[in-house]
Structure formats: C-alpha cells, structure tokens
Amino acid sequence: MTGPAFWTAPDPRAALRDLLRKAYPHAVGDTDLLFALTRKYGTSPFTTLETARRELAVDRVVFERLLDTFDQVPELRAAVVNGPAGKYWSNTVLPLESKGVIENILERRTVYPHIVALYPGPTCMFRCHFCVRVTGARYENSTLDSGNAMLASVIDEIPPDNPYAMYISGGLEPLTNPGLGKLVARAARRGFKMVLYTNAFALTAQTLARQPGLWDLDAVRTSMYGLNDEEYEETTGKRKAFGRVKTNLLNFQKLRAQRERPVRLGLSYIILPGRSSRLTRLADFIAELSDAAPDQPVDFLNIREDYSGRPDGKLAPGERAELEDALNAFAERVAARVPALDVDYGYALHSIRAGTEAELIRIKPSTMRPGAHIQAGVQVDLLGDVYLYREAGFPGLAGAQRYIAGRLGPGTSLSDVVAKFVADDRRIEPRDGDEYFLDGFDQALTARLNQLETDIADGWRHTRGFLR
Ligand code: SF4
Incomplete structure (x- = not known):
C-alpha cells in the first residue's frame, strides 16, 4: 500500500490490514482506528487531536498508541500526505515544520x-x-x-x-x-x-x-x-x-x-x-x-x-x-x-x-490570529512598509494599514521591524473583511497555528499537529 493507493484501492481497509499483518503485526488490532485516522487527516488536516480522538471514541492512552504507530509506519504518513487534502501537508505545513518556521512562530522568536x-x-x-x-x-x-x-x-x-x-x-x-x-x-x-x-x-x-x-x-x-x-x-x-x-x-x-x-x-x-x-x-x-x-x-x-x-x-x-x-x-x-x-x-x-x-x-x-505570523513571511512595498499578509500590500486599501508591522528606512532595518513587532507583542483585532488580506498560504498557515495552539493547550505538546 503506497501513499496514493490508500485512496484508490478497491478495499483500502483490507489493504491496510494486509500491510500491517506483514510488516507491523503489533498494530494489526488497531487497523480500523488507524484507517479512520488516516482518512481524517488526509481530508481534514487541520483537525485538532482532541477532536480526532473524540470522533474515534478512544481514551488518551489508546490515542497515544495510535499516534506512535503513525510514527512507525511510513506508509500511513504517505497515505495522509497523498490524500485529497494532501497539498496542505506537502505544499505548506510540512515544509514549514521541517525548517522550524512553525516553532519560531509558536515560540514568538525574533528571526528573519x-x-x-x-x-x-x-x-x-x-x-x-x-x-x-x-x-x-x-x-x-x-x-x-x-x-x-x-x-x-x-x-x-x-x-x-x-x-x-x-x-x-x-x-x-x-x-x-x-x-x-x-x-x-x-x-x-x-x-x-x-x-x-x-x-x-x-x-x-x-x-x-x-x-x-x-x-x-x-x-x-x-x-x-x-x-x-x-x-x-x-x-x-x-x-x-x-x-x-x-x-x-x-x-x-x-x-x-x-x-x-x-x-x-x-x-x-x-x-x-x-x-x-x-x-x-x-x-x-x-x-x-x-x-x-x-x-x-x-x-x-x-x-x-x-x-x-x-x-x-x-x-x-x-x-x-x-x-x-x-x-x-x-x-x-x-x-x-x-x-x-x-x-x-x-x-x-x-x-x-x-x-x-x-x-x-x-x-x-473570528479565526484570524491577532499576532499574525511575522516569522513566516512579510511583504515590503515601495514605501518600506512591512505587511503581515500577502493581500494587504496595496496602496490606499481600507483597513490594510493596520497590518503594517513597521516601516523600513534609514536607520530601520527589517530585523529592527521584526524585533520591535515581537517585543511589543503587537496584536491587531480583526474586523469584518480582514480575512481578504490573507491569501491561500496565509490561510493554511493560520489554520495550522490555531490547530497547534489547541493541541498544546489540550496537553498534546509532544505530538501537536499530528504530522510534522
Ligand atoms: S490582479 Fe489584475 S489589477 Fe490586480 S494587480 Fe494583478 S494584474 Fe493588476
């Protein structure tokens, strides 16, 4: 069962059971739960762990065991990444995770x-x-x-x-x-x-x-x-x-x-x-x-x-x-x-x-993050204004000025703007229509960060976000 085959096999559950029986016999008893979890995160990557756990109707010990198995079975990971919503994983979430960008945001680090x-x-x-x-x-x-x-x-x-x-x-x-x-x-x-x-x-x-x-x-x-x-x-x-x-x-x-x-x-x-x-x-x-x-x-x-x-x-x-x-x-x-x-x-x-x-x-x-995600990216225009979202950098756009982290100029570098934004812990209260300042990347990243903060608050720090 390769990654894409999970979604196209005539009976993917049986294919998964076969795979586990041959290569990971200790996990074969969890086939149905692993199957459901793979489908969940292959179609809804921004599900919080507690939501997934409740939907599976298992306790935290069992759920932790399932997450462990996911770590040990690369075919399951590949199935999620090749799922219908897999582009969120492969284009945005996993590259940002592997480069440490997501941790930088969560930890509010001052970085470029x-x-x-x-x-x-x-x-x-x-x-x-x-x-x-x-x-x-x-x-x-x-x-x-x-x-x-x-x-x-x-x-x-x-x-x-x-x-x-x-x-x-x-x-x-x-x-x-x-x-x-x-x-x-x-x-x-x-x-x-x-x-x-x-x-x-x-x-x-x-x-x-x-x-x-x-x-x-x-x-x-x-x-x-x-x-x-x-x-x-x-x-x-x-x-x-x-x-x-x-x-x-x-x-x-x-x-x-x-x-x-x-x-x-x-x-x-x-x-x-x-x-x-x-x-x-x-x-x-x-x-x-x-x-x-x-x-x-x-x-x-x-x-x-x-x-x-x-x-x-x-x-x-x-x-x-x-x-x-x-x-x-x-x-x-x-x-x-x-x-x-x-x-x-x-x-x-x-x-x-x-x-x-x-x-x-x-x-x-209501789901925008008042602190945005300056560690992931900024946009700089001709005036030196440093915008926090990709669709905000247009002159005269109503409300967009609120999403300027600072202005570059003689004596003010990009690292100065980031450092001040982070040190001041600036928050921008979202208003109706502000969501249009986010492009697809900003939206996916916002959804990921919201998911992670919930996972962490729910006590899943070490497995936050399912895959990374
Ligand atoms: S979307 Fe069209 S009008 Fe807007 S900046 Fe691009 S080319 Fe110009």
Missing part, C-alpha cells in the same frame, strides 16, 4: 521572516474585476528612487543561507518599476533565486533589453487572465491585452532558449466560475508557447479555482462534476501536448481531481 516578498510595482495597467486594489491608487513616481534603494537594502540584509528567501510580486505590477532588473541582479549576486510574479503585459523585448538584470531571475510566473482578447478585456478591462501578452511570452521563449542558464517560465491561471470548459484551450496555448522553443518548453503551471463568490467555498454538485470533467480533459491534453509541464493544482483542485471532498480552509475574522 522565512520568506520576504518584495512589492516594487508603483502601479498596474490592468483593473481585474476580482482584484482588491483601489482603482486609481498608486505609488507616486517620486517614491521610486528611495523605494528601490530601500528594497536594495532589504536584499543586502537577508541572510543568504536560503536562496529562495525572496520573491517579487505585488500588490501592484512589478514590471511597472523600471529599476526592477537592477534589484534582481543585486539579489542574484548574493545567490538568491527570485521568482517574478507578473501579468507580463510589460515583459516586452524593449523591457528585457533595457533591464538585462531580469535574466538573473530564477523564474517568471505569468498570471493569465484569459485566452483571447475578449476574455482579457472582460477580466482586466484592458483591450487587446491577450495579443500583447502572447507576443511577449513567445518572444521570451525564443530569447531564453538562447541563454545558458535560462530563466524558468511558468503560468498561473484561475478558473473563474463557469469557465472550466476553456481549460483545454489553456493546454493548447501552453503547447504553442512551448513549440516556439522546443528545447525549452514552458516549465510549470499553477492552476486554481475561484471560490470567492460561493458561500463556504462549496461548489454546487453540477458545477463540481463539470469542473472534474474539465480537469480530466485538461490533464489528457497536457499529457499529449506538453508532457513535461509541471502542473500544480493547489489545495482545492487537487481534491476535486481526487474525487473526494476535502475540507477547504476559510479563515474568518
């Missing part, structure tokens, strides 16, 4: 944030209908020089032991900053491998010629807002934008193929309600880009579903079935046309593909 996002864009040429940015709000051009100097100081300050400690995103569109290439080159000289999140509208041949430092990026991740001009206009409000983005990406493909250390190219795509049937066209588009440089096909795709408009994030059964079919058709087309493409389906779509309803995290103001 694990990931620092730079938000260098003063403006954006699009106005996507789902974007929280305030129409017309931007950073003044006069902030560019001082802002870039301050971002350069952050790049110089971050310890270089983790090459992936920084990335460039927004907030607003990073390529609207003419100094971006220099910042990337500066980071690359210190050994950082930066990913640029962009809409690629300004990723023109001229931009690349004027800013050669952009070739020092590790990856360019382009957000796609449609697959023709009409769809783009519908979503971004900009006419003829798809044609330009496509030209830019085709050109980028050719140019990067000529380089010795080519930048990886990836796309991200959000499936908006009612648009799942367009997915095969997405695969064709990626194939067209890949064909422009056959030795350098597009490297990766991050695909997500927009649940924001639905109560509790639940899909209606019909919509869900349609999405599942569309995802299968898409996967077939990818296998046929761009087999090397690395597709990340994210938390929600992964569970839909697995044909099982996984619990989706919906953090609300």
